[in-house]
Amino acid sequence: MKVHFIGIGGIGISALAKFMAGEGHTISGSDIRQSEITDELALKYGAKITIPHHADAVEGADMVIHSAAVRKNNPEYIRAKELGIPLYARKEALTFILKDKRVYAVGGAHGKSTTSAMLAELLPTTNALIGAICKTFHSNVRTAPNDRVVFEADESDASFLNCNPYMAVVTNVEPEHMEYYEYDTDRFYDAYRQFISLAQVRVLNGEDPFLSTLDSPAIRLFPSRDITDVEYVLIGGEPHTRFRLKDLGSFDVFGLGNHIAVDASLAILAALHEGEPLERVRENLKNYKGIKKRFDIIENRDDWVVIDDYGHHPTEIKATMEALKTYAQMRGFTKIRAIWQPHKYSRTMDNLAGFVDCFDGVDELVILPIWAAGEVEVPIDLKGAFSGYDLTMGDRVTKEGGAVKVLDAQGQVMKRFESDLVVAFGAGDITYQIRGLK
Numbered sequence: 001m002k003v004h005f006i007g008i009g010g011i012g013i014s015a016l017a018k019f020m021a022g023e024g025h026t027i028s029g030s031d032i033r034q035s036e037i038t039d040e041l042a043l044k045y046g047a048k049i050t051i052p053h054h055a056d057a058v059e060g061a062d063m064v065i066h067s068a069a070v071r072k073n074n075p076e077y078i079r080a081k082e083l084g085i086p087l088y089a090r091k092e093a094l095t096f097i098l099k100d101k102r103v104y105a106v107g108g109a110h111g112k113s114t115t116s117a118m119l120a121e122l123l124p125t126t127n128a129l130i131g132a133i134c135k136t137f138h139s140n141v142r143t144a145p146n147d148r149v150v151f152e153a154d155e156s157d158a159s160f161l162n163c164n165p166y167m168a169v170v171t172n173v174e175p176e177h178m179e180y181y182e183y184d185t186d187r188f189y190d191a192y193r194q195f196i197s198l199a200q201v202r203v204l205n206g207e208d209p210f211l212s213t214l215d216s217p218a219i220r221l222f223p224s225r226d227i228t229d230v231e232y233v234l235i236g237g238e239p240h241t242r243f244r245l246k247d248l249g250s251f252d253v254f255g256l257g258n259h260i261a262v263d264a265s266l267a268i269l270a271a272l273h274e275g276e277p278l279e280r281v282r283e284n285l286k287n288y289k290g291i292k293k294r295f296d297i298i299e300n301r302d303d304w305v306v307i308d309d310y311g312h313h314p315t316e317i318k319a320t321m322e323a324l325k326t327y328a329q330m331r332g333f334t335k336i337r338a339i340w341q342p343h344k345y346s347r348t349m350d351n352l353a354g355f356v357d358c359f360d361g362v363d364e365l366v367i368l369p370i371w372a373a374g375e376v377e378v379p380i381d382l383k384g385a386f387s388g389y390d391l392t393m394g395d396r397v398t399k400e401g402g403a404v405k406v407l408d409a410q411g412q413v414m415k416r417f418e419s420d421l422v423v424a425f426g427a428g429d430i431t432y433q434i435r436g437l438k
Contacts, residue, residue: 001025004030008041016097019097067090095164109174111259116150127143196214219273227243230242240253243261335419336421338366343371367382373428
C-alpha cells in the first residue's frame with residue numbers, strides 16, 4: 001500500500017513508518033519542520049516528505065496514519081476525510097500493524113526505552129520499534145524477516161492496549177500523563193492491569209508498589225534480593241554498571257546506576273525465557289551502547305564532559321543525578337552544572353515539589369522556558385520555587401567554541417560552561433540546543 005503519515009517527524013510515528021516500509025509498503029509523510037528524522041526517512045526509506053503540512057500530500061494514499069498531536073483541523077486530515085481515505089490515529093493503527101506479530105512489549109513509567117533497547121540486543125534477530133534512537137543500529141527501528149518484534153509500549157494515550165503483547169515486560173508504574181486519564185488514578189492503573197493481562201508471558205518488577213499487588217502468573221524480579229554486588233566501572237573510558245543477578249553470574253552493561261541494573265535484569269530474564277543461551281545473553285548485553293538522549297555523552301574531554309539526558313520527570317532526573325554524582329567522582333570532576341528545559345505546563349505543575357527536590361546536588365542550575373508541547377501557557381513561578389539553588393533563568397543554550405553558553409532573550413551570553421560536568425535535561429528541543437544545532 002501507499003501509506004501517508006501526518007506528523008512523521010515524531011519518534012513514535014516515524015517508527016511505524018520505517019517498520020511499514022520494511023514490510024514492503026511505500027511511505028510518505030509530513031511535519032511542521034524538517035529534522036534528522038525526516039531527513040533519514042527521505043534518504044534511507046525513500047519517503048516523500050512534505051514540509052509543512054499541505055492538503056495535496058495525501059493525494060494517492062491508500063491509508064493515512066496520524067500522530068496524537070494532529071488536530072482535526074489539519075489540512076491533510078481534512079483532505080483525507082474528503083477523499084474517503086482510511087484514516088487512523090497511531091494507536092488505532094497498532095491494532096492491525098502488530099496483530100499477527102509475536103510482540104515483546106516493554107512498558108513502564110521510567111526506563112522502557114532503555115529496557116527495550118537492551119532486549120533488542122539480547123534478541124538480536126528480532127524487529128525492534130523503540131521510542132528513542134538506539135546507538136547500536138542508529139535508528140529507532142530495526143527490521144528483520146520474521147514476525148518477532150521488540151516494541152516500546154506507550155501508556156501516555158493507552159495505546160499499549162492495542163499492541164497485541166505476547167510478552168509484557170514492565171519496569172515500574174507511576175501516575176503520568178494524567179491529563180489523558182482525566183486525573184483518574186483508578187482508570188490509569190486499570191489500563192496497566194489490562195495491558196499486563198493481555199500478555200501470555202509477564203516479566204515484572206516485583207518491588208514496584210503497584211506491580212507487587214498483582215496476582216497474575218509472572219516472572220518477577222526483586223531487585224533488592226536478586227541484584228547484588230553492584231559496582232561502577234569504566235570500560236574503554238565509558239561508564240558501565242557491573243552486577244550479579246540471582247545465580248546467573250556477573251553482567252556488564254553500559255550506563256550507571258541501580259536503575260540500569262534493574263532494566264538490564266528484566267531484559268535478561270525476558271531473553272532467557274525465550275530460550276537464549278545464558279552466555280550469549282551475557283555477551284550480547286555488552287553490545288548495548290545506550291540510546292540517544294539517555295545519559296548521552298556528546299562531549300568527552302579530560303576536563304569537560306557534556307551529557308544530554310531525556311529525563312523530564314522528577315523520578316527520572318533523580319536517578320540520573322545519582323548516576324552523575326558517581327560519574328563525576330570517577331572522572332575527578334568537582335562540579336555538576338545542570339540545564340533543565342521543563343516539558344509541559346501540566347507536568348511541571350503536577351510535579352513541582354518533586355522537580356525542586358530532584359536537582360539536589362547540582363552546583364549550578366539553569367532553567368529554560370517551558371517546552372509547551374501544544375499546551376496553553378500557564379504562569380508558574382519557577383524562579384521562586386528554585387530560589388534555594390545557584391539559579392540562572394536563561395532563554396536558550398548552545399554549544400560552540402569549546403563551551404556551553406547560556407543565552408538571554410536577546411542572544412547575549414549569560415554564562416559559559418567549559419569545564420567539569422554539564423548535563424542537559426528535557427524532552428523538548430534542548431537536545432538540539434545542547435548540541436549546538438539550534
